[in-house]
Amino acid sequence: MTAATDNKKLRTMFWRMAGGAIVGAAMSALFLILLKPQLSADDPATTIAIVAGISYALIGLSVAIGLVAPKAGSRFLNVEDADELREERPKLRTGALVCVLIGAFLLVLALGGDDGRMSREVALWTAAACLGGIVIVTLVSAKNTDELTRQITLEASAATLHIALVGLAVWATLAELGYAPWLSPLGLIAGFAILELVAIFVVSASKGLMTPR
Numbered sequence: 466m467t468a469a470t471d472n473k474k475l476r477t478m479f480w481r482m483a484g485g486a487i488v489g490a491a492m493s494a495l496f497l498i499l500l501k502p503q504l505s506a507d508d509p510a511t512t513i514a515i516v517a518g519i520s521y522a523l524i525g526l527s528v529a530i531g532l533v534a535p536k537a538g539s540r541f542l543n544v545e546d547a548d549e550l551r552e553e554r555p556k557l558r559t560g561a562l563v564c565v566l567i568g569a570f571l572l573v574l575a576l577g578g579d580d581g582r583m584s585r586e587v588a589l590w591t592a593a594a595c596l597g598g599i600v601i602v603t604l605v606s607a608k609n610t611d612e613l614t615r616q617i618t619l620e621a622s623a624a625t626l627h628i629a630l631v632g633l634a635v636w637a638t639l640a641e642l643g644y645a646p647w648l649s650p651l652g653l654i655a656g657f658a659i660l661e662l663v664a665i666f667v668v669s670a671s672k673g674l675m676t677p678r
Contacts, residue, residue, distance in 0.1 A: 510652030514575035517658045522568030528561035559606040570595035574651055621664040
């Protein structure tokens with residue numbers, strides 16, 4: 466019975482991951498196709514920022530949908546049941562909002578400029594509003610964050626910083642010697658965002674939080 470239950474949980478986790486990957490890839494591809502006429506083919510930083518922004522936005526929206534409809538959310542989020550979603554609502558609500566704001570911030574940076582996608586003024590104020598919202602929500606919700614979440618955040622941030630420093634050192638060496646192009650600020654912030662997201666998933670998995678419930 467235990468083996469059968471474990472197999473069922475593994476299948477559930479696989480389908481959730483596959484479904485999330487398919488939806489994320491489809492949304493990113495659709496977004497890039499729709500914006501292809503306005504995107505620069507030789508600007509990979511914009512593409513990376515769009516993919517990162519959509520990833521964060523989809524995660525935030527998925528959690529938000531789960532909070533609005535706990536019964537449905539318990540089927541695609543890694544929770545025991547709808548009651549757990551209701552109990553964790555304050556913490557999850559904050560995380561969902563921050564993810565959406567981060568996604569919007571990255572997408573605004575990717576689409577802002579003088580090439581007709583979004584005016585510089587609109588992009589500036591929208592990005593500033595997103596960034597301000599991220600800071601305010603994070604500070605206000607800090608008192609509601611439990612010890613495990615704080616530990617995951619600290620470990621993920623430390624891992625992101627260490628890996629990023631090594632990566633930047635390698636890139637700076639190659640760029641200075643003419644073997645690699647200079648990295649744009651957009652590419653840098655988008656790369657950090659993706660790295661942080663991956664680190665959070667890895668640290669969470671190491672603590673057993675990614676185990677199928």
